[in-house]
Amino acid sequence: MTRIIVVTSGKGGVGKTTTSAAIAMGFAQKGHKTAVIDFDVGLRNLDLIMGCERRVVYDIVNVIFGEATLNQALIRDKHCEQLYILPASQTRDKDALSQEGVGQILEELAAKDFEYVVCDSPAGIEKGAHLAMYFADDAFVVTNPEVASVRDSDRMLGILSSKSRRAEQGLEPIKEYLLLTRYSPERVRIGEMLSVADVQDILSLHLLGVIPESKSVLTASNSGMPVILDEKSDAGQAYADIVARYLGEDIPHRFIEEKKGIFGKFFGSK
Amino acid sequence: MPNNSPILEFKSDSFSVPVLLLFTNDLQIIEQQLKEKVDAAPEFFKNSPLIFDVQELNKLDRPIDIAALVDIIRQSNLLPVGMRGGNVKQNKEAVKLLIPVYSAHSSNAPSDTPKQKDITPETIESISTTILITRPVRSGQRLYSSGDLVVLAPVSAGAEIMAEGNIHVYGKLRGRALAGVQGNTEARIFCSDLQAELISIAGNYKISDDMRDVVSKKPVQVYLQDHTLIIKDIV
Ligand SMILES: Nc1ncnc2c1ncn2[C@@H]1O[C@H](COP(=O)(O)OP(=O)(O)O)[C@@H](O)[C@H]1O
Numbered sequence: 001m002t003r004i005i006v007v008t009s010g011k012g013g014v015g016k017t018t019t020s021a022a023i024a025m026g027f028a029q030k031g032h033k034t035a036v037i038d039f040d041v042g043l044r045n046l047d048l049i050m051g052c053e054r055r056v057v058y059d060i061v062n063v064i065f066g067e068a069t070l071n072q073a074l075i076r077d078k079h080c081e082q083l084y085i086l087p088a089s090q091t092r093d094k095d096a097l098s099q100e101g102v103g104q105i106l107e108e109l110a111a112k113d114f115e116y117v118v119c120d121s122p123a124g125i126e127k128g129a130h131l132a133m134y135f136a137d138d139a140f141v142v143t144n145p146e147v148a149s150v151r152d153s154d155r156m157l158g159i160l161s162s163k164s165r166r167a168e169q170g171l172e173p174i175k176e177y178l179l180l181t182r183y184s185p186e187r188v189r190i191g192e193m194l195s196v197a198d199v200q201d202i203l204s205l206h207l208l209g210v211i212p213e214s215k216s217v218l219t220a221s222n223s224g225m226p227v228i229l230d231e232k233s234d235a236g237q238a239y240a241d242i243v244a245r246y247l248g249e250d251i252p253h254r255f256i257e258e259k260k261g262i263f264g265k266f267f268g269s270k
Numbered sequence: 271m272p273n274n275s276p277i278l279e280f281k282s283d284s285f286s287v288p289v290l291l292l293f294t295n296d297l298q299i300i301e302q303q304l305k306e307k308v309d310a311a312p313e314f315f316k317n318s319p320l321i322f323d324v325q326e327l328n329k330l331d332r333p334i335d336i337a338a339l340v341d342i343i344r345q346s347n348l349l350p351v352g353m354r355g356g357n358v359k360q361n362k363e364a365v366k367l368l369i370p371v372y373s374a375h376s377s378n379a380p381s382d383t384p385k386q387k388d389i390t391p392e393t394i395e396s397i398s399t400t401i402l403i404t405r406p407v408r409s410g411q412r413l414y415s416s417g418d419l420v421v422l423a424p425v426s427a428g429a430e431i432m433a434e435g436n437i438h439v440y441g442k443l444r445g446r447a448l449a450g451v452q453g454n455t456e457a458r459i460f461c462s463d464l465q466a467e468l469i470s471i472a473g474n475y476k477i478s479d480d481m482r483d484v485v486s487k488k489p490v491q492v493y494l495q496d497h498t499l500i501i502k503d504i505v
Pocket residue numbers: 009011012013014015016017018019123181182183211212213214215217218221235
């Protein structure tokens with residue numbers, strides 16, 4: 001069975017692509033055959049974060065228009081052979097994607113025994129975002145601890161529950177998970193950010209994990225490696241926890257409290 | 271497939287389907303009013319099955335063009351699944367349009383049986399049932415109930431819930447809640463934690479600025495007294 005996961009938020013710049021790359025790598029590292037699809041046609045940056053931009057020949061739009069086969073367009077990850085990337089097009093406009101085309105790609109991936117398909121959604125609530133979530137079984141709602149981002153996520157949850165395939169066909173609703181990213185306990189303490197509890201109170205959503213604000217994210221994306229591969233980093237560990245929790249492991253939450261003591265100060269926020 | 275598993279089965283089952291009672295044969299007015307109703311709660315009505323009832327029209331001897339009526343209903347994003355109270359000619363037309371024909375509880379049609387007089391305009395069956403919502407109502411969502419509305423989850427800021435009857439919210443109410451939207455001044459709003467952007471009963475409303483002294487995290491009820499909204503603790 002293939003499980004289709006959409007990484008979504010409504011708002012841009014909250015960490016969707018960072019999350020998509022990390023969790024897709026996480027699933028693959030655990031031995032699950034995984035594909036990650038970039039739905040951000042026109043912007044295209046998943047391939048940069050995955051470090052495969054120079055190997056992009058065909059993209060999702062080529063597949064939809066029959067200009068390439070899915071096999072030709074899928075790029076096998078250089079770190080993990082269970083992971084494949086389907087890049088977005090930089091040149092086409094957003095309307096190039098169609099529901100039918102996306103549906104066919106997902107069916108073909110299922111036929112190829114992919115276990116997880118991670119759909120990296122563009123920002124906004126327009127066509128690309130709609131197609132990224134339409135076929136989803138699970139939604140990872142990426143939210144930053146600020147009012148605007150929480151409100152956008154709330155809106156997105158409304159759309160998920162009414163405009164998805166599962167909603168339209170009256171199937172069991174999409175399973176929704178909260179991923180709180182770029183979290184900084186220090187800034188929560190001085191009142192610059194909402195706390196985990198505040199966000200939970202507004203969204204009433206199952207918390208899959210908290211990813212701290214971390215320099216390691218930028219370092220990782222500059223070197224074209226999903227941050228989860230940086231096992232020493234706090235963000236990398238947070239994503240590893242999230243993958244494990246999603247797969248059913250019972251792991252306590254971390255990175256919610258301020259780091260205590262002098263060692264934390266020195267070694268903590270890498 | 272195991273050879274003893276059944277392929278199909280006919281079962282008698284009953285569903286609650288809204289019935290549209292018609293009191294005029296003026297298609298333009300029908301179209302307009304239907305549009306207004308549907309626009310008030312597009313998500314609620316979208317693709318809803320509907321039985322239309324022409325019995326009153328036939329009693330008053332007002333013929334109506336069934337094909338045109340069906341078109342209007344479909345254009346309003348409703349799905350006509352039956353006609354009730356038609357005369358012989360109308361029944362034939364309906365069947366031609368693949369619309370099943372139901373006999374009215376009183377008579378099949380005034381033209382072939384004597385009239386009976388048990389229908390009053392107030393008999394709007396099954397349309398005024400309670401709607402039960404168990405998942406959070408999110409920002410941007412709108413819900414409409416032609417009866418009561420019971421929400422067992424939070425209602426987010428930016429969400430709007432409406433009911434012709436009462437509204438009950440057992441999570442935090444942060445969005446807009448409008449009870450008695452068709453003018454029922456007896457309607458009430460009950461909620462366990464009132465932090466609403468707006469509350470309204472039969473068009474009388476308060477916005478959050480008017481409710482600053484309402485203590486949150488406490489069950490309250492809202493009702494109308496002399497055109498004023500009263501917010502009171504429950505118990
Ligand atoms: N946990 C984090 N800590 C620090 N920076 C982050 C974190 N997550 C994302 N970022 C940064 O935020 C920016 C937007 O991230 P991205 O994943 O591209 O968001 P989106 O896909 O939602 O637009 C990038 O510059 C990224 O490096």
